[in-house]
Amino acid sequence: MKKSVPEMLYPSLRLFFEEYAAIHLTDDEDLCRNALLKRDHTWRVCALAEKIAGSLKMNAGETALALLSSLLHDIGRFEQYASYRTFSDLHSENHALVGLRIIEKHELISPLSEADRELVLSAVEHHNAQALPVGLDERTLRHARLIRDADKLDILPLMINYSETRHLAKNPGMEGKLPDTPGFSPEIIDVILCCGTVSNAMRKNQNDMRLVQLAWLLDLNFPWSYSYAFEQKFAQRMCSFLPDDPMIDRVYEHVARTVAAGMR
Ligand SMILES: [Fe+2]
Numbered sequence: 001m002k003k004s005v006p007e008m009l010y011p012s013l014r015l016f017f018e019e020y021a022a023i024h025l026t027d028d029e030d031l032c033r034n035a036l037l038k039r040d041h042t043w044r045v046c047a048l049a050e051k052i053a054g055s056l057k058m059n060a061g062e063t064a065l066a067l068l069s070s071l072l073h074d075i076g077r078f079e080q081y082a083s084y085r086t087f088s089d090l091h092s093e094n095h096a097l098v099g100l101r102i103i104e105k106h107e108l109i110s111p112l113s114e115a116d117r118e119l120v121l122s123a124v125e126h127h128n129a130q131a132l133p134v135g136l137d138e139r140t141l142r143h144a145r146l147i148r149d150a151d152k153l154d155i156l157p158l159m160i161n162y163s164e165t166r167h168l169a170k171n172p173g174m175e176g177k178l179p180d181t182p183g184f185s186p187e188i189i190d191v192i193l194c195c196g197t198v199s200n201a202m203r204k205n206q207n208d209m210r211l212v213q214l215a216w217l218l219d220l221n222f223p224w225s226y227s228y229a230f231e232q233k234f235a236q237r238m239c240s241f242l243p244d245d246p247m248i249d250r251v252y253e254h255v256a257r258t259v260a261a262g263m264r
Helices: 006-024 028-055 060-072 077-085 095-105 115-125 138-165 186-195 207-220 223-231 235-241 246-262
Strands: none
Touching: 006 028, 006 060, 006 077, 028 077, 028 095, 028 207, 028 223, 028 235, 060 138, 077 095, 077 207, 095 115, 115 138, 138 207, 138 223, 138 235, 186 207, 186 246, 207 235, 223 246, 235 246
């Protein structure tokens, strides 16, 4: 059967991505380490996106579109880190919008139909928003949700692993310019328990960052994503790096209940 345009475009864009990432693998150790982090994250997000697409029984063309969005969702991270030496959008600029500029500059998705181009651009633009805008059509919404899940499902273990090893080697790029002070912000707990996801702007320290990421588990979209989060024990593992406190216990129970319900 003849391949769709997204299926034909995906292999060449993988090559472009590999070469684009390689530009940032210089002898600048800090830049190199963080470019590798984002390159490898992107490959894993592509693999997770393929799993989610499979669980949704997407056809080959739709799966290829999901993979294109996954491949490009963090393309802005390389320029962001090279320019600002941080992955904090609050301290630099929105990396999703940097990504849109790069996609446009290199005409990366010009072979796609106009509808598919808009879908990929929308998925990239909104992948890191606290919530998706209202008014997206069903198909765009499905793709935007898919990339958001795949992204979160890779960042969570990345951050958990970093919490495990940061006493050995700190990477300021992973710390969001937030201090490692004791305690956490109770107002973040209130937001998690009442409303779900939390704005990055509320974070005051490393524990707040962990809480905000823990709350991502309240904002997954597909049963496969919840099952994966459950199997990988993300909630328990993230909470093991948070203070021993009844408020944290309440958040853990709320998140664990939501994950269990989402698997069905
Ligand atoms: Fe990402």
